Amino acid sequence: MADALLRVDAATVRFGSRTALDGVGLDVAAHETVCVLGPSGSGKSTLLRAVAGLQPLDAGRVLLDGADQAGVPAHRRGVGLMFQDHQLFPQRDVGGNVGFGPRMHRAPRAERDRRVADLLDLVGLPGAAGRAVDTLSGGEQQRVALARALAPSPRLLMLDEPLGQLDRSLRERLVVELRDLFGRLGTTVLAVTHDQGEAFALADRVVVMSDGRIAQSGTPLEVWQRPASEFVARFLGFDTIAPAEVAGRVATTAWGSLPVPDGSPQGTRQVLVRPGGVLLRPAGAGLACEVRGRTFRGGRVALLLAPARGPLLEADCALRDAPAQGERVGVVFDPEDVVVLDR
Numbered sequence: 001m002a003d004a005l006l007r008v009d010a011a012t013v014r015f016g017s018r019t020a021l022d023g024v025g026l027d028v029a030a031h032e033t034v035c036v037l038g039p040s041g042s043g044k045s046t047l048l049r050a051v052a053g054l055q056p057l058d059a060g061r062v063l064l065d066g067a068d069q070a071g072v073p074a075h076r077r078g079v080g081l082m083f084q085d086h087q088l089f090p091q092r093d094v095g096g097n098v099g100f101g102p103r104m105h106r107a108p109r110a111e112r113d114r115r116v117a118d119l120l121d122l123v124g125l126p127g128a129a130g131r132a133v134d135t136l137s138g139g140e141q142q143r144v145a146l147a148r149a150l151a152p153s154p155r156l157l158m159l160d161e162p163l164g165q166l167d168r169s170l171r172e173r174l175v176v177e178l179r180d181l182f183g184r185l186g187t188t189v190l191a192v193t194h195d196q197g198e199a200f201a202l203a204d205r206v207v208v209m210s211d212g213r214i215a216q217s218g219t220p221l222e223v224w225q226r227p228a229s230e231f232v233a234r235f236l237g238f239d240t241i242a243p244a245e246v247a248g249r250v251a252t253t254a255w256g257s258l259p260v261p262d263g264s265p266q267g268t269r270q271v272l273v274r275p276g277g278v279l280l281r282p283a284g285a286g287l288a289c290e291v292r293g294r295t296f297r298g299g300r301v302a303l304l305l306a307p308a309r310g311p312l313l314e315a316d317c318a319l320r321d322a323p324a325q326g327e328r329v330g331v332v333f334d335p336e337d338v339v340v341l342d343r
């Protein structure tokens with residue numbers, strides 16, 4: 001990427017014998033929103049801290065607008081930070097919090113007040129400048145923290161679990177608002193979250209980390225449709241995975257022969273069957289299964305099926321079609337939802 005606003009090049013950070021970042025390379029283009037996902041301890045926060053200048057690198061480089069940031073302190077990097085425990089200044093009102101950055105940059109009072117008012121409008125808290133922060137709800141505090149991070153017009157905005165503390169419905173709403181807001185402002189964003197739903201809703205590109213390395217990088221759709229490895233697939237919550245021998249468009253598995261898409265990797269592999277690819281048929285057709293469990297998700301039901309042979313299968317069906325617990329059904333596989341994993 002020639003015009004990367006942020007370039008992380010072979011970044012390595014060690015804590016004693018533990019390698020928290022292991023030669024990570026990552027580019028973020030101007031106006032792009034990249035979400036870093038991964039299990040606890042995979043190095044997400046360390047990556048963010050290294051970019052921010054809060055964590056020195058043992059090897060590698062961080063470049064912003066092409067300039068190596070080695071030796072540039074955090075406050076001179078022009079990046080905005082919003083951390084998990086967003087820690088507003090409790091003794092300042094909302095306006096004092098949001099205006100903090102511009103004040104540090106010695107912006108004149110009138111300009112500062114205008115900026116604060118604009119940002120509060122933007123985050124959906126118009127007129128809140130005079131409110132004490134301890135009178136705000138969790139979601140409102142999060143919005144103030146965001147406005148504060150945006151106030152100095154950072155060239156890169158970094159968010160660490162930006163919606164971490166909030167309940168799910170509020171998070172789902174805010175994430176849509178954030179995406180819309182970043183789109184309108186043209187902000188370049190590097191965000192860290194362990195919540196895949198949040199990452200997939202917010203990001204132009206997601207980066208999945210494992211043990212200090214990048215396990216996969218791609219658009220939400222690419223990663224969702226073609227997880228690169230068993231690790232990524234399981235991290236995304238796909239559990240219907242089994243060893244297979246792949247030849248041409250057929251995978252031989254414990255469940256029997258599965259059709260796979262054209263161009264699938266060949267030989268000894270793992271195959272993932274997405275729930276949508278497990279198609280229910282009347283008992284007697286296809287692979288015989290018994291319904292072991294049902295989880296209701298809105299208008300859909302996730303079914304856990306015990307097949308006559310092979311590991312458990314997860315299927316997805318409409319509420320009105322859901323078979324009862326213990327019922328016997330048949331299963332056929334849709335090749336569009338069978339993924340032969342690269343590794």
Ligand SMILES: Nc1ncnc2c1ncn2[C@@H]1O[C@H](COP(=O)(O)OP(=O)(O)OP(=O)(O)O)[C@@H](O)[C@H]1O
Pocket residue numbers: 015018019020038039040041042043044045046047194
């Ligand atoms: N200051 C530190 N001293 C020693 N080890 C550290 C330090 N900071 C992080 N680590 C270790 O480095 C690894 C990566 O940590 P990091 O906080 O980057 O992970 P993370 O993916 O952000 O995790 P989480 O989702 O739990 O916040 C972990 O094994 C962690 O224990």
